[in-house]
Amino acid sequence: MDNLIGLWQDSGLYLMAPGQLVMIVVGLLLLYLAINKNFEPLLLVPIGFGGILANIPGADLALSATEAAISSANPEVLSALAQAMGLEVWETAKDIKYAFEHLNAAEHGVIANLVADMGFNNGMLYNFYSVAIASGVAPLVIFMGVGAMTDFGPLLANPKTLFLGAAAQFGIFATVLGAVGMSYLGWMDFSVADAAAIGIIGGADGPTAIYVSSLLAPELLGAIAVAAYSYMALVPLIQPPIMRALTTAEERKIVMTQLRTVSRREKITFPVVVLILVALFLPSAAPLLGMFCFGNLMKECGVVDRLSDTAQHALINITTIFLGLSVGSKLAADKFLDPKTMGILALGIVAFGIGTAMGVLMAKLMNKFSKQQLNPLIGSAGVSAVPMAARVSNKLGLEANPHNFLLMHAMGPNVAGVIGSAVAAGVMISMVQGMGG
Amino acid sequence: MDNLIGLWQDSGLYLMAPGQLVMIVVGLLLLYLAINKNFEPLLLVPIGFGGILANIPGADLALSATEAAISSANPEVLSALAQAMGLEVWETAKDIKYAFEHLNAAEHGVIANLVADMGFNNGMLYNFYSVAIASGVAPLVIFMGVGAMTDFGPLLANPKTLFLGAAAQFGIFATVLGAVGMSYLGWMDFSVADAAAIGIIGGADGPTAIYVSSLLAPELLGAIAVAAYSYMALVPLIQPPIMRALTTAEERKIVMTQLRTVSRREKITFPVVVLILVALFLPSAAPLLGMFCFGNLMKECGVVDRLSDTAQHALINITTIFLGLSVGSKLAADKFLDPKTMGILALGIVAFGIGTAMGVLMAKLMNKFSKQQLNPLIGSAGVSAVPMAARVSNKLGLEANPHNFLLMHAMGPNVAGVIGSAVAAGVMISMVQGMGG
Amino acid sequence: MDNLIGLWQDSGLYLMAPGQLVMIVVGLLLLYLAINKNFEPLLLVPIGFGGILANIPGADLALSATEAAISSANPEVLSALAQAMGLEVWETAKDIKYAFEHLNAAEHGVIANLVADMGFNNGMLYNFYSVAIASGVAPLVIFMGVGAMTDFGPLLANPKTLFLGAAAQFGIFATVLGAVGMSYLGWMDFSVADAAAIGIIGGADGPTAIYVSSLLAPELLGAIAVAAYSYMALVPLIQPPIMRALTTAEERKIVMTQLRTVSRREKITFPVVVLILVALFLPSAAPLLGMFCFGNLMKECGVVDRLSDTAQHALINITTIFLGLSVGSKLAADKFLDPKTMGILALGIVAFGIGTAMGVLMAKLMNKFSKQQLNPLIGSAGVSAVPMAARVSNKLGLEANPHNFLLMHAMGPNVAGVIGSAVAAGVMISMVQGMGG
Amino acid sequence: MQEEILQQGVDLMLFGMGTVFVFLTVLVIATTIMSGVVSRLFPDAVKPLPAAAAPPPKAGVDPKLQAIIKAAIEKHRSRHK
Amino acid sequence: MQEEILQQGVDLMLFGMGTVFVFLTVLVIATTIMSGVVSRLFPDAVKPLPAAAAPPPKAGVDPKLQAIIKAAIEKHRSRHK
């Protein structure tokens, strides 16, 4: 009988907190959007599934051994922990958790040994997160794979489109300002590190967003990643109205001259040039842009095709699976069901909007100073969201003029946006760490 | 001259213990069975090879740095260890090993630092085991890949066959009882955790068995894995006599109605349904069934084919290589050459037999209550051993009636058996850990 | 304004040390040689790129958290470190670095906790190096893959060619003697461990060289790996003059009898035989030869093709990417720009030359004692450098006699050289560790 | 002690086997409901997977040609995967 | 504190956006120079990548045959990658 009661008290139905139920529904919603609406399924299927797993009550898959010990709410375990921390007065498990989070690294080690002796283990998703994201490796490896899949030909044929990619990054920084503004007004409690991590959503680049969040605001990572990938999937809905509002029908009809052929040598040299400039001017962007350029060099140099192929297939796929599940581990109810998440979702869409607008406006500005006219519709592709944003430019171009194929022209600012976001990420990480944030 | 003596004293021939020689022969036997008799070669080739490597005298490939320090039998090293452990009286390296195993995690850390300073390193296979199995990741990743290779269509067409998969799990629990019975009678010295880990052999599912053993009885893992895979390979010999004994010729001739077509939407929904039920009722099975359902969802949803493909090929293959070598590291002579191994081998085959019998009997029982008749030969497929057991059902069906194709019908209970074993594994892990085992 | 100054002081141009600039140029040179001259591109592209990344000033990608803290040159950080080490008198960061390197493992742990609390992280390449090379796993996995790509058929058809592979290893040991000689004469400051690691360049086998260096002389690893791969690429230039000088035109014209067909069973049995001999006579070579034979057995046994395929493609490619970047991390200026590197480069080419010569001479010697004549040109293939050296033998053979195809004959000593180097590596690791080196 | 382990074994068996049966029974019910709901609410909304319904080779194609292509791909597959 | 965070946000924006523009401007210049140097010094030294310049199928090949091969490979690819 005791055993039956034990089984019931171990069951999910008995243990389920309302927040966990909500998060399981959120996970199912993400799966629905990914599978039925084709919302960035490569990431949102693992993220959604991982989010459900992270919220299975009693399974503690997303918790470290210490967190599992604290959440066990076993009075003996709690007193042992409190004693080891030198905590004389405490009431609930929450007090102990709070105290634990303020220990230094050496003390964390002591507690980790203690809970290991008591038989607690890290949860599966916690381990995935530690190895894949906390170490920084998974976003970097994905960025390498993206580099190996990127063709810089259109950008090299028309390097000026880099300015469009630069302008669109204003979405990032405007959002940073929005987030600190919310804190200033007392609406939210974002630190400047949080604000920087939220801003990067506007980069429209998944691995960059995850990399920055993991360094500056790990507890917001789940919401930031979900926002970034969801809005990327929504680019075909978010961008067109803004693009139409800021351009005249005449502008949308501008036909661009065909791109010149780019030689293989130029393509090989480009990632090396970027790398050297990073080394000279922007060391803080070295991990992201370094791996990106490495992937691209492997692709273009033509002598390591087997490595390039693996970077584009087996390696990026394996990493994506674990990255997605790991992000899902940050969808635990206590972290995601927070007013901050609403703030992040609101700021994220504003970031996309501003980035889109600035890209279009920059194209119009450049037309004032140059004879070679740009169709301003390609400016919106500067936000990245490769290749979705370029496709949106192409679609609107065809609507305005059925013979106007903008796809290749828009690929230039599109990949420029990837570089731009990585630069922005490097600057922000460096500055925020300098601010003691 | 000293050098020559040193080389001779370092050589395998000088250092070889009889147990190691026996285990090398066991490893060669496993390779022979795998290569010439096609006994589950994907696992038994790496396991057999790893077993040989683990028993190379003086190479210490399966030992941790501390175990290597102890087995070096260097008096200075041993005294330093004894002193660090506060051991005042000791005679042999064995005493020190015994004392070491009873230290807590913090003390283990101290000793690890000490032996690192003395220049000892973890052996290659020990590292593989730590990363692949002790962390739990390898069996789970393989289970994900198996999920991505499983077609639940036949099960969905005839969900009642889940009962056959349930019944066959009785093999697991009867074996648990057998193992504790052996302890009760004083024949063996199995703890209840050992008994649970041994029972899972009856699940006829490799990664599940390895996962459970790694948690409940790591020192028995080698014997349990070898038993599980060997008996799976022997299914075509073990099952037919039992199946024939428990069925009449008439029963074996029963022709089953053709399975209905299952829609894609049903196949997509099924893993999500299983996941939700796990979340509600059986959190302890969440790691195994979660990863299994995740793999299956990736396969069926149709929008992440590149991830599903990697899960079925590169990722599962890489994991299998390291899992196999890691299991081999547990074939060290001092762990495998133990009366317990004989007990495990004996109990394992009983487990397979009982599981087979219960599956068949359950099918006969269900026929008593239902108009839609089942051919009892498909009951034996409930033990899992996918797809071998289903093929055995098909073969015996054809013997009885040359027009009776049972293969697809048997795939239902076959995959049901996988779910059933994972459920059993979850329950046992949860209960045994609750018993303080 | 402060911010602008801060950005400038953070930029690469401001921080760049002359040594870093030189190393970036060296990295670019390696990329040039790899891409334009086809110098072992699979390794030298990642190594060259990693070398550039490692020398980006201020990015600290190749430094551990502690090294990053020390190189930050922040006075507060330095005093905290000095205090934690109990260092009462110190002047520069260099003193602290020196003191740190002489701490024991437990003290390293204390310092690691301290710098973690101060917010320092390990660099990306440092992490890659720790996981891939310091653990030993990457060279071993590559060796497994090489095993899975090796055909021992030609060797089995003519086992005597193993002697050629043995003789060519004299290049290794002559170089060891050269290196200790340099130390004896006071030209260089190589320890005996350094000498052994340098000698292994003469093995002409990349993963073996990296494996030995990582164990015996990690700080020389960068130079040793670069020398090994560069000279392997230069085999078509280094070997022919030596081969011509040591052979007469008549000898070069010797036509060898066609190789017999080797049965599948022999090919399956061979790696097992090697494994058993290693177990009996040479445990110290067990990791390298064990993994090599495991790869070869997977290839030949025919029942685990999916594992063999993964070992030859996805797994070896993934490992190569990280191995290359990790080796690059050892091209940091302070380690590479050292007179020792010149010594290593000089000794390395001597090693190749002596190995080549000894292989050729051994073939001539064997011809004196045997009726079955060997073309001495195949002796040079004994240095390994698979399959380049065998192709060189073939080319010179065709020059001497247009109907003399030596390629398959030279593959025997070529793969024998791989085994020979692995044996030499095992002996040296074991002996040097015994010397307390 | 000896008695206890026996008791624990019996407990494991009873509760373990019970859980397996209860869970799989619930799964039978849930699956049946799910299949009913799906086939009523979304009948043929989604076509079967392309892979599952690969179109049969067009009639009229030279069978020898087909055999060659198949063999070539088989060979390719056996080498590359 | 409240003021400080606002100030920090403004700083981030100004220096961040500035760095992005400066860096990408430098990149435009460097790329333009690089393209000029490469096309002047090494004109067509290296042929375009084989993959990029896959020879068009020889004329005269039966189009039906081509279609079949393409379909076979498509199918193969969809299964194996």
Place this chain on the structure above:
Amino acid sequence: MQEEILQQGVDLMLFGMGTVFVFLTVLVIATTIMSGVVSRLFPDAVKPLPAAAAPPPKAGVDPKLQAIIKAAIEKHRSRHK
């Protein structure tokens, strides 16, 4: 010290080179015995690997067709591996 390192180097060379020769000599003997045993006890018991003995393309197949298929697969292979 200086003397010692020279001595150690000589030791490494002598014992190292010796071990390499002894081990490879043992391997020559063992391999020869193994080949003898295998070819006497199990002559042709196992056929050569299918991959090694891939059947030559059937005679009578249009060579142009073969070339096309080969090219298609080459191209496929170069992209996918």
